[in-house]
Amino acid sequence: MKSLADTLHNPFISFYETAFLKRIQREKIEFIGISVSGCFQLISAVTLAKLIKEECPSVKHVSLGGNYITRLADDCMKEWHAFFEYIDSIMMYDGEEPLARLLEALDSGDDNLDCVPNLCHAKGGKIYKNHRIEQTFINDTVPDFDGFALSKYFMPELILPVYSSRQCFNHCAFCTIPGATGGCYRKMPISRVFEIMCRLNEKYGTRVFSFVDETFEGKRMEQLADEINASGKTFFWHGETRFSPTLSTDVFNKIYQSGCRQIQFGLESYNQRVLDLMKKNTRVDWIG
Structure with missing residues (x-):
């Protein structure tokens, strides 16, 4: 956690400040999802979440997802974790249905996220892991890489x-x-x-x-x-x-x-x- 504010050794801080935060502020984005599929992405992901929480007031919810963060949440997060100072939830396992349900709940203004499947979230200083669903469909949509350099x-x-x-x-x-x-x-x-x-x-x-x-x-x-x-x-x-x-x-x-x-x-x-x-x-x- 110390690395998140270490401007000397954490190169992601200056990169995000120049490349991402201004766009989020300009477009007044309200929801941010960050994928963490490998352990090497963890510091960069939580660094971004921290900066967003500190400098982007329009963002109402930051959620992490992906293979590695799912394993971390499943195995290690039994009680309150410091990550939840900067994130609001973790979408565990496959994300298509949980993401849709999470956005619907947030859009309705409902602060109670207990109904969102496969979601790990914090409430009152405690960690809650909602009911798990096993998805049976496969997303065959053509991938969209617009916006990537x-x-x-x-x-x-x-x-x-x-x-x-x-x-x-x-x-x-x-x-x-x-x-x-x-x-x-x-x-x-x-x-x-x-x-x-x-x-x-x-x-x-x-x-x-x-x-x-x-x-x-x-x-x-x-x-x-x-x-x-x-x-x-x-x-x-x-x-x-x-x-x-x-x-x-x-x-x-x-x-x-x-x-x-x-x-x-x-x-x-x-x-x-x-x-x-x-x-x-x-x-x-x-x-x-």
């Missing part, structure tokens, strides 16, 4: 993130994803995934896509390759998957032809006994 990213060509599924179909013993994402494994039709890639290509000119699925199933990677290859489009992409007997040399050749240039595999061990203890549900002979 896409030309300023340090990469030779624009890369945009897309996903084809939520959650993971396997619950490995060591993994934090099932506990922080929520809901069951659900997937988008590959035809819709390809359509989204085409729409993003038309709008932003990108040919390179990063699949951010927790696990991009091998069979679905093959189906995407079929869509791209049949269209004749020049796309490049990468993703993360699990070892599977369906991933043959022929399949890899097809995937490469479609523009896939990198696949990350979850290889935690090459020992079957250890894999079984981790509940990986993979076989050493699949790894090769």
